[in-house]
Amino acid sequence: MSEGIKYSIVIPAFNEESLIEESYKRLKNVMDTTNEPYELIFVNDGSRDGTDEILTGICDNDSHVKLINFSRNFGHQIAITAGMDNAKGDAVVVIDADLQDPPEVILKMIEKWKEGYDVVYGKRLERKGESFFKLFTARLFYRLLKSMTNIDIPVDTGDFRLIDRKVCDVMNSFNSVREKNRYVRGLISWAGFKQTAVPYIRDPRLAGETKYTLKKMLKLAMDGITSFSYVPLKIPLRLGGFLSAISAIYLLAVLILRIFGISHISMWGIMIAVNGFFAGINFMILGVFGEYIGRIYDETRNRPLYIISKKVGFDKNNEDNKR
Numbered sequence: 001m002s003e004g005i006k007y008s009i010v011i012p013a014f015n016e017e018s019l020i021e022e023s024y025k026r027l028k029n030v031m032d033t034t035n036e037p038y039e040l041i042f043v044n045d046g047s048r049d050g051t052d053e054i055l056t057g058i059c060d061n062d063s064h065v066k067l068i069n070f071s072r073n074f075g076h077q078i079a080i081t082a083g084m085d086n087a088k089g090d091a092v093v094v095i096d097a098d099l100q101d102p103p104e105v106i107l108k109m110i111e112k113w114k115e116g117y118d119v120v121y122g123k124r125l126e127r128k129g130e131s132f133f134k135l136f137t138a139r140l141f142y143r144l145l146k147s148m149t150n151i152d153i154p155v156d157t158g159d160f161r162l163i164d165r166k167v168c169d170v171m172n173s174f175n176s177v178r179e180k181n182r183y184v185r186g187l188i189s190w191a192g193f194k195q196t197a198v199p200y201i202r203d204p205r206l207a208g209e210t211k212y213t214l215k216k217m218l219k220l221a222m223d224g225i226t227s228f229s230y231v232p233l234k235i236p237l238r239l240g241g242f243l244s245a246i247s248a249i250y251l252l253a254v255l256i257l258r259i260f261g262i263s264h265i266s267m268w269g270i271m272i273a274v275n276g277f278f279a280g281i282n283f284m285i286l287g288v289f290g291e292y293i294g295r296i297y298d299e300t301r302n303r304p305l306y307i308i309s310k311k312v313g314f315d316k317n318n319e320d321n322k323r
């Protein structure tokens with residue numbers, strides 16, 4: 001029944017034995033109400049608990065369910081990518097296994113998709129049951145990233161979203177968007193197409209602990225920033241320019257004061273100004289390197305120059321030529 005699938009639901013899971021069965025049931029109940037063909041693709045990201053056994057059992061009993069098992073833990077973003085690679089549906093939904101994103105919201109996303117939107121992302125109005133630290137750092141991170149990039153990456157949205165087949169194809173196409181340090185939600189924003197939001201309230205985790213350790217969170221944040229912003233590479237140039245400029249002004253002032261005998265400023269003062277000036281130049285040279293490295297990075301990433309959503313009139317010409 002792989003052909004004609006309307007919806008693919010991609011569910012990454014890492015050590016989720018305490019809730020995966022319940023998660024499957026909720027998703028199944030919601031998807032059954034659509035009365036349209038769907039598949040649930042679980043991606044087991046190298047779990048070391050019973051997740052594999054439970055999912056294999058579910059697969060055996062329900063033909064809607066598919067399982068991709070990783071040989072080790074490759075990380076959430078890679079798990080999502082593997083699910084999207086293997087999804088057959090006309091629309092693909094990515095959702096966490098821990099039921100923090102209520103499966104019922106998928107139905108609202110589908111409505112929006114049927115209205116003609118290609119990307120429908122879930123926007124978190126509120127996040128329940130999460131630590132102050134997590135809420136604070138997440139809020140800060142989304143705003144920092146937004147301020148550092150030209151791409152319109154919406155704030156307070158995770159990977160819980162629906163994407164149309166054509167957006168999924170762009171993400172999956174080889175030699176284009178196959179970045180290794182992936183920040184999937186950013187790539188989807190970057191891809192463009194008609195995007196809209198569905199607001200929802202994020203529930204607490206159904207069971208177990210977060211699988212996003214501080215280390216994994218930092219890695220995700222760094223991937224988000226380095227994939228979509230040059231700003232860190234530009235810091236030395238700006239800082240150096242600023243430092244050199246104020247040192248030069250200071251030096252000029254000191255020299256004038258000395259030459260006209262208004263005030264006597266020691267050689268030390270002058271040396272500090274000269275030193276600051278050259279330190280600034282050093283920074284600026286680093287910044288110039290940064291600009292080049294940024295461009296090399298851009299070239300190696302292999303993102304396509306553009307993505308076409310529609311072409312009109314081209315086939316018509318071909319027909320005319322044949323006649």
Ligand code: UDP
Pocket residue numbers: 011012013014015016045073074075076079095096097098100209210211212
């Ligand atoms: N996850 C994964 N691989 C990882 C870490 C997490 O596949 O290395 C999955 C996890 O099982 C869950 C989703 O990614 O389905 C989100 O993780 P989690 O709920 O732990 O993150 P949080 O909601 O706390 O940010």
Ligand code: MG
Pocket residue numbers: 096098100205210
């Ligand atoms: Mg979670």
